[in-house]
Amino acid sequence: MVEQKLAQMGLALPVPPKPVAAYVPGIRVGNLIYTSGQIPFVNGELPFKGRLGESLSVAEGYEAARVCALNCLGVVKALAGDLDKVRQIVRVTGYVSSADNFTDQPKVVNGASELLQVLFGERGQHARTAVGVNTLPLNAACEVELIVLVAD
Numbered sequence: 001m002v003e004q005k006l007a008q009m010g011l012a013l014p015v016p017p018k019p020v021a022a023y024v025p026g027i028r029v030g031n032l033i034y035t036s037g038q039i040p041f042v043n044g045e046l047p048f049k050g051r052l053g054e055s056l057s058v059a060e061g062y063e064a065a066r067v068c069a070l071n072c073l074g075v076v077k078a079l080a081g082d083l084d085k086v087r088q089i090v091r092v093t094g095y096v097s098s099a100d101n102f103t104d105q106p107k108v109v110n111g112a113s114e115l116l117q118v119l120f121g122e123r124g125q126h127a128r129t130a131v132g133v134n135t136l137p138l139n140a141a142c143e144v145e146l147i148v149l150v151a152d
Helices: 002-008 058-080 105-124
Strands: 026-029 032-035 086-097 127-133 142-150
Touching: 002 105, 026 058, 032 058, 058 086, 058 105, 058 142, 086 105, 105 127, 105 142
Parallel strands: 086 127
Antiparallel strands: 026 032, 032 142, 086 142
């Protein structure tokens, strides 16, 4: 059902991107899945580079965070087997590469949060942190990680 919603939105679930350092894309501990931070890779490319409030707009950052969330969901599916096993999106953490005077990190991370809420409804409601940082790996605009509760 979740993947049907994605298809209706014109979105496809990506294969989890390969890690860019010494870590795994995610790990399952009991019924919790912790994704590693995912940057906005699209088909192996990084279309959203730079800092918000400097070279990127809030709208571009919003889309980048949305892509990050899709990449996280690819990891969740790989570990759970099916996105319909998601019982709750527990927490979203978003890191936004920000110019010194940029303060709209929550608006950027809404790209991830709102996608999750559309896809999962009440199960998509979550706790969240949106943090501004000076720079991110590979000059990515943002990075998102999830904690997700899944069924057995």
